[in-house]
Amino acid sequence: MSELAVRFEHITKRFPGVQALSDVSLDIAAGSVHALCGENGAGKSTLGKILAGIHRPDSGRVIIHGAAVDFATPRDALAAGVGMVHQELAFCDNLSVAENLCLGALPARRGMLRRSEMRRRAVAMLAEIGADLDVTRRLGDLPIAQQQVVQIAAAVGSGARILVFDEPTSSLTQHEAERLYGLIDRLKQRGVTCIYVSHRMPEVFRLCDTVTVLRDGRHVATRPAPELTEAEIVRLMIGRDMAEYFPTQTDVVNAAELLRVRELSSPGKLYDISFSVRAGEIVGLAGLVGAGRSEIAAALFGLDPHARGEIEVRGKRVDIARPADAIRHGVALVPEDRKLQALVPLETCAHNTTLPILPRLSTLSWIHRGRERAIVDDYFARLRVRAASPDVLVSALSGGNQQKVVLARWLAARSTVLILDEPTRGVDVGAKAEIHGLVGKLAAEGAAILLISSELPELLRLATRILVVREGRLAGEVPASSATQDGLLRLMAGLT
Amino acid sequence: MATSSLPVPNHMRAVVRGLLGSQEIGLVTVLIAAAIALSLLAGSHLDRANGQIVNNFWNSYTLIQTATDASFFAIMAIGSTIVIISGGIDLSVGSIYALSGVSMALCLRWLSSSSGATTTLAGIIVCVGVGLLCGLLNGVLVVGLRVHPFIVTLGTMWILRGIAFVATHAESILVPTSVTAVTKASLGMGGGLFPVPMLAMIVTTIIGAIYLRRTVMGRHVFAFGGNPEASRYAGLSLSRIQIGVYAISGATAGLAAFLGATFYGSASSADGQGYELYVIAAAVVGGASLIGGKGSAIGATLGALLIVLIRQSIRTLHADQNYEWIIIGCAIIIAVVIDRWSQGLTARRLARAAG
Numbered sequence: 082m083s084e085l086a087v088r089f090e091h092i093t094k095r096f097p098g099v100q101a102l103s104d105v106s107l108d109i110a111a112g113s114v115h116a117l118c119g120e121n122g123a124g125k126s127t128l129g130k131i132l133a134g135i136h137r138p139d140s141g142r143v144i145i146h147g148a149a150v151d152f153a154t155p156r157d158a159l160a161a162g163v164g165m166v167h168q169e170l171a172f173c174d175n176l177s178v179a180e181n182l183c184l185g186a187l188p189a190r191r192g193m194l195r196r197s198e199m200r201r202r203a204v205a206m207l208a209e210i211g212a213d214l215d216v217t218r219r220l221g222d223l224p225i226a227q228q229q230v231v232q233i234a235a236a237v238g239s240g241a242r243i244l245v246f247d248e249p250t251s252s253l254t255q256h257e258a259e260r261l262y263g264l265i266d267r268l269k270q271r272g273v274t275c276i277y278v279s280h281r282m283p284e285v286f287r288l289c290d291t292v293t294v295l296r297d298g299r300h301v302a303t304r305p306a307p308e309l310t311e312a313e314i315v316r317l318m319i320g321r322d323m324a325e326y327f328p329t330q331t332d333v334v335n336a337a338e339l340l341r342v343r344e345l346s347s348p349g350k351l352y353d354i355s356f357s358v359r360a361g362e363i364v365g366l367a368g369l370v371g372a373g374r375s376e377i378a379a380a381l382f383g384l385d386p387h388a389r390g391e392i393e394v395r396g397k398r399v400d401i402a403r404p405a406d407a408i409r410h411g412v413a414l415v416p417e418d419r420k421l422q423a424l425v426p427l428e429t430c431a432h433n434t435t436l437p438i439l440p441r442l443s444t445l446s447w448i449h450r451g452r453e454r455a456i457v458d459d460y461f462a463r464l465r466v467r468a469a470s471p472d473v474l475v476s477a478l479s480g481g482n483q484q485k486v487v488l489a490r491w492l493a494a495r496s497t498v499l500i501l502d503e504p505t506r507g508v509d510v511g512a513k514a515e516i517h518g519l520v521g522k523l524a525a526e527g528a529a530i531l532l533i534s535s536e537l538p539e540l541l542r543l544a545t546r547i548l549v550v551r552e553g554r555l556a557g558e559v560p561a562s563s564a565t566q567d568g569l570l571r572l573m574a575g576l577t
Numbered sequence: 578m579a580t581s582s583l584p585v586p587n588h589m590r591a592v593v594r595g596l597l598g599s600q601e602i603g604l605v606t607v608l609i610a611a612a613i614a615l616s617l618l619a620g621s622h623l624d625r626a627n628g629q630i631v632n633n634f635w636n637s638y639t640l641i642q643t644a645t646d647a648s649f650f651a652i653m654a655i656g657s658t659i660v661i662i663s664g665g666i667d668l669s670v671g672s673i674y675a676l677s678g679v680s681m682a683l684c685l686r687w688l689s690s691s692s693g694a695t696t697t698l699a700g701i702i703v704c705v706g707v708g709l710l711c712g713l714l715n716g717v718l719v720v721g722l723r724v725h726p727f728i729v730t731l732g733t734m735w736i737l738r739g740i741a742f743v744a745t746h747a748e749s750i751l752v753p754t755s756v757t758a759v760t761k762a763s764l765g766m767g768g769g770l771f772p773v774p775m776l777a778m779i780v781t782t783i784i785g786a787i788y789l790r791r792t793v794m795g796r797h798v799f800a801f802g803g804n805p806e807a808s809r810y811a812g813l814s815l816s817r818i819q820i821g822v823y824a825i826s827g828a829t830a831g832l833a834a835f836l837g838a839t840f841y842g843s844a845s846s847a848d849g850q851g852y853e854l855y856v857i858a859a860a861v862v863g864g865a866s867l868i869g870g871k872g873s874a875i876g877a878t879l880g881a882l883l884i885v886l887i888r889q890s891i892r893t894l895h896a897d898q899n900y901e902w903i904i905i906g907c908a909i910i911i912a913v914v915i916d917r918w919s920q921g922l923t924a925r926r927l928a929r930a931a932g
Binding site: 382384403404405407408414416421422423424425426427428432436437439440443446447448450490 | 791792793794796797799800803804806807808809810811812813814870871
């Protein structure tokens with residue numbers, strides 16, 4: 082067990098404006114599963130990418146199985162037996178699984194591709210890791226979980242003895258994640274060393290033998306996983322005790338109903354959904370992936386042209402055919418995919434904030450920049466958006482601060498009904514607590530909040546009551562006071 | 578945070594930076610350097626009229642002639658830049674130019690008896706109006722058919738020129754002298770100098786810059802080009818934005834056609850052939866990104882000036898004109914590469930200043 086697979090010696094890496102890693106030294110035992118934990122920006126992914134040849138350290142040495150290495154490209158790393166499973170490192174979406182798996186060495190005779198040989202090799206590579214997929218399918222048509230399996234098969238098939246997993250479960254369902262865990266267990270049995278970059282505690286404890294915590298690019302601790310608790314790891318990650326947010330349960334029974342939905346339906350997606358949200362209430366929406374949670378959000382925000390049903394906002398029947406209608410009636414959506422659906426990356430924080438309300442800040446299309454700046458400053462201060470200035474590009478901010486910009490946008494639009502779809506996805510631990518606090522504060526100030534989350538602890542912590550959706554229908558409603566994780570899971574899965 | 582090592586007073590630097598982004602400052606530098614180099618290399622000749630030695634490039638006639646040549650491209654490039662910022666492309670501007678020009682020439686034939694002011698006004702309205710309609714057509718087709726703008730405008734490029742061809746029976750049509758007199762007014766600058774197209778270019782640049790940077794519509798164009806999905810989620814009307822940018826592009830092509838047809842005195846269906854490529858080149862040299870979300874009106878004008886200046890230098894230096902296209906092609910690629918390189922430097926410098 083004491084044989085070393087990888088040794089990092091005094092690794093330092095600087096990116097423009099960021100010291101990603103400073104003097105990190107660390108040993109990884111052969112055949113172990115080793116977690117790299119830390120907040121976003123702590124340097125954990127950078128360390129993984131250095132090992133896989135994507136980045137080159139400014140100084141320091143990487144030693145693999147006793148020999149110092151210097152990878153210029155991921156190809157060099159793979160030749161030395163290091164592979165990486167990484168979403169941004171996806172293969173060619175337009176090619177088949179077999180073509181992707183054999184891309185490095187396509188079997189050919191006189192320049193003509195030998196298809197059957199290629200398929201045979203691909204199937205063998207998948208079998209090697211105990212997987213079985215249709216190798217003739219286009220890679221891009223497969224779910225992300227299966228694309229990862231292809232990546233793993235490619236790496237192992239080309240002789241990788243060390244695999245770096247960079248947040249592999251961030252877009253997997255619970256079930257898919259379980260299968261990945263099983264695959265990692267099998268790899269471990271075969272003596273493959275796995276380096277697992279993650280900040281999700283349950284999977285770190287499920288999988289890993291050893292945990293290394295990084296903070297601000299520095300090595301904080303490396304310990305055997307059984308000696309650590311979740312709270313300890315979080316404390317090491319953020320460098321202080323986390324002040325958890327606990328809502329003050331206020332009496333909302335008599336508050337005004339800000340949102341009422343009657344028999345909301347959309348063919349193939351939603352069937353007869355009825356519920357209401359009062360001012361000051363945080364109503365949680367739980368369900369498995371694909372159960373219809375985001376579809377409810379889309380229907381309420383005018384993104385689903387086929388949605389039917391009655392929507393009342395502040396007691397008034399409204400017609401919402403497009404997002405502009407929803408926004409006009411004070412309904413806002415913080416969408417699931419911040420980068421794709423919420424932010425314009427080439428624009429500044431200020432411009433991203435005021436995007437929906439420009440007509441209000443202008444006369445005859447002429448924008449009053451003073452008014453715009455005043456609003457932005459006001460909401461950035463209220464939400465404690467940490468940006469060097471509102472004029473920096475929004476893409477320069479951390480995930481948590483980007484999410485605050487999206488929230489600032491809808492508060493500036495004077496929205497009273499907030500639909501939050503996975504508001505803390507991709508947000509680091511510290512910012513998560515802050516966003517929780519913010520959501521509680523907004524409710525306390527009289528907003529009606531519909532909170533969609535895949536993280537049951539988040540729902541249990543924040544919501545006043547929780548609606549459970551299953552297969553497009555409301556499967557039940559549970560007051561937060563009597564809800565348990567187990568009970569919710571049973572409702573979500575349809576077990577009685 | 579100093580952006581230059583020149584001993585410029587701080588408030589001056591702030592003013593310059595307010596007017597121009599880093600992109601434009603780079604282009605202005607290149608333009609000035611090219612103009613100085615050209616003046617030094619151009620040699621001089623003796624002006625027979627007043628017996629003075631005159632630089633072959635640095636004289637008011639050549640300078641204004643260069644600006645005039647650039648003005649038609651620049652005005653269209655501003656419209657094109659707006660389309661490119663929205664993530665689209667407009668290949669039909671050369672054909673819109675031709676159709677607007679011949680439409681005006683045909684209309685003015687009927688109005689030939691009217692006074693100069695009326696004909697001029699009618700000419701502008703017809704030109705810009707036809708351009709605007711063609712642009713609207715592009716926009717409606719892009720939005721309505723959900724076909725990539727490259728395909729739509731490739732189609733209308735031929736359709737519109739074909740209409741111009743059929744309407745004129747391939748003949749060149751003269752524009753009344755009462756209108757050409759307006760575009761060729763010397764505005765008190767003396768014989769042989771016609772500054773009107775240049776002034777139109779400057780005014781259009783200013784309007785374009787204001788549109789893009791200070792209006793809601795301009796902000797929406799940037800947002801749509803930067804991330805259409807997020808713009809939809811922010812409640813913007815995407816079809817209105819898209820139709821709008823093609824309408825503007827068409828209108829600028831119409832305006833350029835008015836200036837071009839009246840400056841040269843005639844219009845034909847063969848006018849403006851290949852202009853779309855000069856125009857897109859000017860926009861791209863001026864910093865517009867074909868992926869969308871980035872570009873500026875001032876950059877487009879500077880880009881057009883640079884391309885025309887390169888062409889002019891071939892003439893002034895008496896280089897072999899057969900090499901003109903090769904040189905322009907190389908210059909465009911070099912300009913874009915240098916631009917990306919200098920942006921990398923800027924980003925690193927900003928990061929250093931911040932970190």
